[in-house]
Amino acid sequence: MAEMTEARTSWNTRYLSTEGFDIQITLRDDDEAALLKRAKKVITGIVKAGGKPVTRSSNPRGRGSSKREPKYVERGGKLYCNQRLGDRSICGAEGAMREGRCGWFFACPNYKNHAR
Numbered sequence: 001m002a003e004m005t006e007a008r009t010s011w012n013t014r015y016l017s018t019e020g021f022d023i024q025i026t027l028r029d030d031d032e033a034a035l036l037k038r039a040k041k042v043i044t045g046i047v048k049a050g051g052k053p054v055t056r057s058s059n060p061r062g063r064g065s066s067k068r069e070p071k072y073v074e075r076g077g078k079l080y081c082n083q084r085l086g087d088r089s090i091c092g093a094e095g096a097m098r099e100g101r102c103g104w105f106f107a108c109p110n111y112k113n114h115a116r
Contacts, residue, residue, distance in 0.1 A: 015051040081108040
């Protein structure tokens with residue numbers, strides 16, 4: 001079997017077929033413009049066949065929102081913790097920005113009670 005050399009450019013996409021299959025397609029080429037033309041043709045074909053895009057989630061278990069909440073909120077010139085506690089309520093403790101060995105971070109006095 002011949003060994004494949006690495007292409008100069010590649011394009012990956014995933015889609016869900018009308019039958020429910022999660023399909024990944026990889027196109028490779030040495031010419032970026034030619035690859036883009038081929039990719040547009042493939043996308044057109046997928047859409048005509050009824051395929052739907054599959055998006056990657058930063059939340060693989062599908063629980064809650066994949067969008068992260070900010071660590072703190074500012075109200076009236078003071079910083080308050082916006083992290084969730086074990087009972088899923090918002091902490092709300094007043095905190096401050098501190099400088100550590102890896103840079104600045106928000107320090108909450110109630111950090112031990114934050115949900116993991």
